[in-house]
Amino acid sequence: xxxxxxxxxxxxxxxxxxxxxxxxxxxxxxxxxxxxxxxxxxxxxxxxxxxxxxxxxxxxxxxxxxxxxxxxxxxxxxxxxxxxxxxxxxxxxxxxxxxxxxxxxxxxxxxxxxxxxxxxxxxxxxxxxxxxxxxxxxxxxxxxxxxxxxxx
Numbered sequence: 001x002x003x004x005x006x007x008x009x010x011x012x013x014x015x016x017x018x019x020x021x022x023x024x025x026x027x028x029x030x031x032x033x034x035x036x037x038x039x040x041x042x043x044x045x046x047x048x049x050x051x052x053x054x055x056x057x058x059x060x061x062x063x064x065x066x067x068x069x070x071x072x073x074x075x076x077x078x079x080x081x082x083x084x085x086x087x088x089x090x091x092x093x094x095x096x097x098x099x100x101x102x103x104x105x106x107x108x109x110x111x112x113x114x115x116x117x118x119x120x121x122x123x124x125x126x127x128x129x130x131x132x133x134x135x136x137x138x139x140x141x142x143x144x145x146x147x148x149x150x151x152x
Contacts, residue, residue, distance in 0.1 A: 005030070008068050012037065015058045021047060024080050024087070035063075035073030040080050044094065052077045086146040093121045099149040102128070104142045114138065115149060 008028050016023055016039075025040040041047060041055060056077040063069065086092055086100065096118050104112040114136060116128035125137045 007066075008035070008037070008063065011062050011066060011068070012039070012059055015055065015062055016041060019051075019055050019058065021051075021055065024084075024091070030069070033069065033071040035069040035071075036076075037063075037073065038076045040078055042080050042084075047079045049079070052079055082150045083147050086148065089121055089124075089140055092118055092126050092140070092146075095148065096120065099151065100128070101147050101149045102126075102138060102143055103145045104138060105144045106142055108136065108138065108142070112144075 005028050009026070012026070012028070013023070021041040021043045023039060024042050025038075027036070027038040029036050037059065039055075039059075041052065056075050059075050059077070063073065063075075086095060099115070099117050102114045102116075104114070106112070108114075114128060114130065116130040116134075116136070118126060119129050119135065120127040122137075124140050126140060126143070127135060127137050129135050
């Protein structure tokens, strides 16, 4: 078992930086000496499945080389998917120009559900434009849930 899970996370972060991807979500845990690493990664234009497999192997090699776990460990590396959740200002900036569905904590006007294209990120506000060309500003702290919308 690693003495320091923060060291495991740093080793993983180094692999992700070298691979040119961002961590969207991560979990590192140990149970009875066996480790479990679960990552969701992405980059500007998306990330294909074979790239996730490559990153998985690189992390495996790095953690093994450093002897980070006493027993076997599992690694899961995945992409966020087409309808991925958006968490944080940087993800909204990265998805500028894309269609999203947002649910707010506190209704704005008569609704707390909005679908529109991300036009800008201005300070703490995300600017959206809906299909009727109406522009609305939502404070990022008022966003309860946001996902990319996939139209077929």
